[in-house]
Amino acid sequence: MTRDEFLQAAIACAESLGDHHRRTPKQRLQEIADSPYAEHARDHYGSGGFVTVLEAEIAELFGKEAAVVMPSGTMAQQIALRIWADRAGNRTVAFHPTCHLEKHEHMAYRELHGLEAILLGESDRLFTLAELEATKSYSSLLVELPQREIGGQLPSWEELSAILSLAHKSGAKTHVDGARLWECQPFYAKPYREIVADFDSVYVSFYKVLGGLPGAALAGPADFIAEARIWMRRHGGNLANMFPIAISAKAGMDSKLPRISKYVAKASEVARLLNALPGIRTVPVEPPTNMMHVYFDASAAAMMDAVGDVAAREKCLLFSWFAEAPSGCRTELWIGDAGLDLSTERVGKLLSQMRIVP
């Protein structure tokens, strides 16, 4: 099966194991137009209307003094680290080697903000308290919860607390990369404000699991957020109207947050099914969130054949892409509304139908 044939089979599927149900641009725009939050007055450059309402709600939810709605996490995080660096008079920031800023932003932290990074630990696992202890001076520490590029791993609460405490003792600020923060609530089993209590600044994403339009929020002390608004304008992110972001975000919070534990529980069941199959393993083996990476002892071509065949026959897409990995290939899977609508029994049956010919 060619890549194009695989994509055709995927598009023809009515169901999928990963992601939320597919919606067209029209459906997504209609959902926002239908939202009661669209009844609010418009904002003027992010000031007033529903944007201000949501910012207050986000600040409250995370127990911070203030919050600001932004177009993207890329913008929000560079801004956070820049402000902490300026205040400390120290251009060095510390984060994991797979940090979004290191891998996906064309080194903007260096090119736009003149920051330098200390990369903590190894690419295939969480960094440790000991590794942080051995690290020289940094103005801020970024911790991604959960850590996407290693399948959504999370440090234990004790390890996390010790890490943040150590960073603070060294005089640094702490920032949480919460691109998928919503998804780690069941693991820590605490309200969001307690989970992020020891972080000085918090970024959360408004799409991904929330299913909304792109957007983000940054929360933290009032003077920090006031400064972040200036940097947001500098970045070109202070749009004349930001209501579409805010309306979409809140609609997603309303509909998806109550289901997070279900997504996580389902991911756990799916991981068990996958790890029981020969030549397949998940990272982590027991996912603490609704996401995981899946490794196959077969090539991407072999997996496209196997998964494409099930898709063509059963109209259900098990995995949507495969990237070559050292001993075969890998994919990423996250459980949302689409996976919730498949019984675990049906998932097991579909997985067992894959004829993987390495």
Added chain:
Amino acid sequence: MTRDEFLQAAIACAESLGDHHRRTPKQRLQEIADSPYAEHARDHYGSGGFVTVLEAEIAELFGKEAAVVMPSGTMAQQIALRIWADRAGNRTVAFHPTCHLEKHEHMAYRELHGLEAILLGESDRLFTLAELEATKSYSSLLVELPQREIGGQLPSWEELSAILSLAHKSGAKTHVDGARLWECQPFYAKPYREIVADFDSVYVSFYKVLGGLPGAALAGPADFIAEARIWMRRHGGNLANMFPIAISAKAGMDSKLPRISKYVAKASEVARLLNALPGIRTVPVEPPTNMMHVYFDASAAAMMDAVGDVAAREKCLLFSWFAEAPSGCRTELWIGDAGLDLSTERVGKLLSQMRIVP
């Protein structure tokens, strides 16, 4: 009348002289959801779907090799000047003292991109060819067409051509700040691609006269646009889905561009009416576009009283704000759909009803 009372009277108006008709966030989102362009597939980080379709159309319209849809003009213009500066190995850019980059972006060109500016000419008039001739080396020249902060003034075609030719002879690139470029077509009476033919890069805005959601496009040579995409990601502007911007932009182009000459003609009539009144003058006296600044020999408080009183009685808002100016106050007026729907006779009557007590 207090400022709050004025705003109350303004909000209660069904008609206005300036701007397009007021629409709620819900109406604006519904318009986009209803657009046929929402039927296209979604884009993936700005690639594919209607975003790619629109980028090709914008490139064609402006006669450039390529174009990229961006969240804002602030982002687009910093990126353009940064690329030209990097290529020239010269951090200096040249623009007018009222340039958006100088006045409204918290000096991002310096703080994010390490650029320095030469300010050309005086704040209250267009810069001249002679002033550019006297200027030392710069990597790019930014020309805003029309120039918003001086009421939408435009250089003659001959002056503009001479300016761009001089910049090119000096080895610099030329960039057009087209925040309101759509509006200058009737004055130059040429297709858009001819108006911008001598510019190396073009920024246009997707809201303002187009009435859409915030968004912008940058057009230029293919290798320049490829580089701009990298900088857009660095800025945090490469959103996971950019279809709302593109759909809204094209809907605005379809509905508003055919009316630009009507807006401009109406603005000309309104300027004549205003300049015939004692103590009122427009800048420019004969607006080449659909916008103008209006100066009153009366305080902002006196104008709020006069305009608020007409608004309360006639349910038509003549001007929406007043800022103190040396000999009284000033406002900005641009004619869109709302002004087109008022007969010139009615505008004259409403203006004559203002009882300005200085």
